[in-house]
Amino acid sequence: MREVATSSDTRAGPKKADKDRRRWWGLVFISLAVAMVIVDVTIINIAVPAIVSDLRVGSTTTQWIQEAYTLTLAALLLSSGRLADLFGRRRLLLAGILVFVVGSVVAAVAAGGAMLVGARVIQGIGGAAILPTTLSIINATFRGRERATAFAVWGSTIGAVAALGPLLGGWLVGHFSWHWAFWINVFLGAIVTAGIVRWVGESRDAEGPRGVDVLGVGLSALAVAALVFGLIEGRGEGWFTALGGDGVLGSGLSPVPMAFGLSLGALLCFARWQRRRRRLRRSVVLDVSLFKIKTFAQGNLVVMVVALGQLGLLFVLPLWLQNVLGYSPLRAGAMITAVAIGAFVAAGVTPALAPRWGVPAVLRIGLVAEIAAFAVLAVSATPDASAWAIVPALTLYGFGVGTADAQLPSLILSDVPAAGSGQAAGTQGTAQEIGSAMGVAILGTLLFSMLSFHLDERLADAGVAADRRGPISEAVVGSAGTVIPAIPDLPVRRAAEEAFSAATRDAALAGGIVIILGLISTSVFRRRPVPGDAGDGVRSDDAGPASGDQPDPPR
Incomplete structure (x- = not known):
């Protein structure tokens, strides 16, 4: 399937050096666009207490x-990827x-909770x-070992900004106000837009069926939204029986x-529906x-498993740092920046390792490092x-x-035709x-x-009477541990700190086991040489098995 490019950098005539410069500068601004989205996910966690205090919203609105x-x-995400293929990725x-x-x-x-929730929906669409x-765009722009480097920059950016978000959020909220957790996106958006217009070329699927599969978009959105809703609400609403209410229709x-x-x-x-439309050679959301x-x-299975372990830890850790060790939000955010430091080191190291050792081997190195970190936390999480x-x-x-x-x-998109890279990325x-x-659902629960x-x-063990243990436990668990520092009874507070630390160790152990499962699931991948980017005989590695069934071209 033919890919069409419409930007000035793809017209005949420009020198290769100029084209290379445009591609790499474009990667910088693409990564900044990702950073803007990811940092918003983490920065809001620090801003929520100030938002609640200022707007006087209830717990339900806060959650939403x-x-x-x-x-x-x-x-x-899924339908957006396909729309990018159809109408132009840039x-x-x-x-x-x-x-x-x-x-x-x-x-x-926003002057109220409802307006802020609506704004968050708009942000989610963007x-x-x-x-x-x-x-x-990366998959359609880079090839061979350059693609491995580009994906390394993209992935390391996500890891770094996810860790920097709490620190940035704590600084903005502490020195200015919670409003700046959102105003900063205006400045970032202007910079990223200017860079993308200047350096990133347009590309799209030129030959696939046109038009939008409206029903497919609706069904995919409903399937994912209902699943995520159930995972998010399970602990609060009850996984089967309703908690604290009559349930659905009594x-x-x-x-x-x-859900x-x-x-x-x-x-x-x-x-x-997608199979039917494909047989009729009509456009689909996902081939x-x-x-x-x-x-x-x-690769998508590995992504899901790894994300399960990673995000579960980032949910658990700030609660333990603040409620047990007594760190302020800013200091807890500063501690978590150690994650960003590690991610920056990875960004400098992995682009050189992937062409030499192969993408699957480098992936396994990363997973082993995560497992080791989980093991250390599973041992060292104590009140002291x-x-x-x-x-x-x-x-x-x-x-x-x-x-x-x-x-x-790189692993997931290595064998996907460029024309279908949008739906694959989605x-x-x-x-x-x-x-x-x-x-968050599993490790949080x-x-x-x-x-x-x-x-x-x-x-x-502390000698607290049975009739007092229940209310204390409900208060500590119901507040996610935030009441622990205010408990006046020192033996009770110490018991709560030890219990929260023990629960944190259990969650870290479970997260490590999940990552081990992800590591085992990478055993199907084999190093495979592919032609070098410049066609000069240099051999590099894209992830993938030595052989595998290829799909028909995405339509």
Whole structure:
């Protein structure tokens, strides 16, 4: 299938050096676009307490300020990737940045919770257009060992800014106000837009069927949104039986299993509808034959598993640092910047390693580093833990995240035709968002379940009467540990700190096991030489098995 390029850098005549300079400068601004979206996910966690105090919103609205963005982003990633293939990748990227900035402005001037939730939905729409499109542009622009380097920059950027977000958020909220957590996107958006217009060329699928599969877009969005909703709401609403209410229509049933059922039904309908449209040679949201590519199918599974472990840890760790070790939000954010340092080191190292050792080997190095970091945290998470134990573990973890995340896009897209890179990138983004939601749901549920278990044991050992243990446990678990520093009874507070630390160790151990499963699942990938980028006989490595079924060209 032919790819068409329409920017000035693809016309006949420009020198190769000028073309190379444009591509690499374009990569800088593509990575900044990703940074703008990712940092918004992490920065808001620090700003939420100030938002709650200023706007006087309730717990339900507070929850939706965070979740409206995640739900919208996850629901639209898949369809956005396909729209980029159809209408132009740079065009959709610029449109996504504009929508994201508009949402940020609405959020910054929000006078109430409802307005802020609506603004987060707008931001989610923009973010969904940005993330898969950046990957698709890289896949269509770079080849051979240059592609491995480009993906390393992209992946390391995500790992670094995810860790820097809490520090930046703490600084902005502490020195200015929570509004600046959103105003900063206006300045970033202007810089990124100017760079993309100047340095990034346009590309699209030139020969595939035109038109938009409206029903496919709706079914895919419904399937993903319902699944993510169920994962997010499970702990609060109850995984099966409703907690603290009559349930759906007074049945006592939680809405969560209904959401899972709706997601499954929509997914089955979506798959059937996509196969039917493909037989009729009409445009589809996702060419399901892409899953015949082993690197694509298995790679998305690895992405989901790895995201589950990674995001689960980043959910658990700040709670422990602030509620048990007594760190302020700014100091906790500063601690977590050790992850960014590790990711920056990975960004400098992995581009040279991937061509030499192969993408699968470098991916495994990253996963092993993450497992080692989880193991250290599973041992060292105590009420008296020293920063000298935590910071090296977080740095090692950041190196693993930066290394693994940099290789996964190359692994997944290595055998995907460039014409289908948008929908392939959208699929990867969807898998990552689902894995992230699963990580918070599973490790979060494990954390609070084990906190309740350990706290009851510690309180009993401290001689606290049984009729007092229940209310204390409910207060600690219900507040996610935030009441621990204010407990006046020193033995009770110490018991709570020990219980929260024990639960953190359990969550770290579980996260490490999940990453081990991800490491095992990479065993299907083999190093495979491909032609060098310049066609000069140099051999480099794209990830992938030695052989595998290829799909028909995406339509």
